[in-house]
Amino acid sequence: MDLRIFTEPQQGATYDTLLTVAKATEDLGFDAFFRSDHYLRMGGADGLPGPTDAWITLAGLARETKRIRLGTLMTAGTFRLPGVLAIQVAQVDRMSGGRVELGLGAGWFEEEHKAYGIPFPKEKFARLEEQLAIVTGLWATEVGKTFDFHGTYYDLTDSPALPKPAQRKVPVLIGGHGATRTPRLAARYADEFNIPFASVEDSERQFGRVRSAAQEVGRAADDLTYSNALVVCVGKDDQEVARRAAAIGREVDELKANGLAGSPAEVVDRIGRYAEIGSSRIYLQILDLHDIDHLELISAEVQSQLS
Numbered sequence: 001m002d003l004r005i006f007t008e009p010q011q012g013a014t015y016d017t018l019l020t021v022a023k024a025t026e027d028l029g030f031d032a033f034f035r036s037d038h039y040l041r042m043g044g045a046d047g048l049p050g051p052t053d054a055w056i057t058l059a060g061l062a063r064e065t066k067r068i069r070l071g072t073l074m075t076a077g078t079f080r081l082p083g084v085l086a087i088q089v090a091q092v093d094r095m096s097g098g099r100v101e102l103g104l105g106a107g108w109f110e111e112e113h114k115a116y117g118i119p120f121p122k123e124k125f126a127r128l129e130e131q132l133a134i135v136t137g138l139w140a141t142e143v144g145k146t147f148d149f150h151g152t153y154y155d156l157t158d159s160p161a162l163p164k165p166a167q168r169k170v171p172v173l174i175g176g177h178g179a180t181r182t183p184r185l186a187a188r189y190a191d192e193f194n195i196p197f198a199s200v201e202d203s204e205r206q207f208g209r210v211r212s213a214a215q216e217v218g219r220a221a222d223d224l225t226y227s228n229a230l231v232v233c234v235g236k237d238d239q240e241v242a243r244r245a246a247a248i249g250r251e252v253d254e255l256k257a258n259g260l261a262g263s264p265a266e267v268v269d270r271i272g273r274y275a276e277i278g279s280s281r282i283y284l285q286i287l288d289l290h291d292i293d294h295l296e297l298i299s300a301e302v303q304s305q306l307s
Helices: 015-027 054-064 082-096 110-116 124-140 181-189 200-216 238-247 252-258 264-276 292-306
Strands: 002-007 032-035 069-072 100-105 147-150 155-159 172-175 192-196 225-234 260-262 281-286
Touching (some): 002 292, 015 032, 015 054, 032 100, 054 069, 100 124, 124 181, 200 264, 225 238, 225 252, 225 292, 264 292
Parallel strands (some): 002 281, 032 069, 192 225, 225 260, 225 281
Antiparallel strands (some): 147 155
């Protein structure tokens, strides 16, 4: 089971804070550092000092880390034109020496679009399908050849399809709870399918849909990696768990029901239930980015048991 650190910087974080967490992620032996792609806080957080851009952040981290994978859960398709996104991700992959992964979603948070003047189209999913075709098509085009795409929403003619990523193939993540279109899209384009904040039962059901969709297009179901994203709150004892839950404005019972919370033994046991249904990677949503002791505890007493 791979454990990856997943952050939500729109809730309030500077680049320096993210760098500290990313370096701790690397030093403590976690597999990757991922971040959300949002420009507006959610809930009761103050969001100060303001948003940081996902791919600018990852570009910086690419030069200041050496081992960990870097990526997004998920880049909002509404924020970037697909040709531009292909260039950005390829460049950051080069800057990292081939450690980037692209999670790409349709975009959903209408308020942040209104706040920053970003168009919020109705036909987001159909656009996402074209975006995935373009980004992966540009990367797959041989050097010296050109790429064309003529769709409903995007039109590319004689693109040189440059630059190329450092990796032969940048892993693409697709995720979500949709019962029909999401599995179909994952079967066609994804290297990894991720389901966020879902129970073991709901995860198993959605993984089954993706596996079936993969087989329908002639792809081996095990060709994809299956993963979960879950909030985490671990403590050495009940008091420490309660303190960490209070720090992120959550209740312990709710966190235990909907995430990974409790003692290290409790969390290891719950992760084991996800492993039993085919999940091989967990993105640990860390909401208190200043609590590095939390990461140290997870590394020492949770990750060590899983490896």
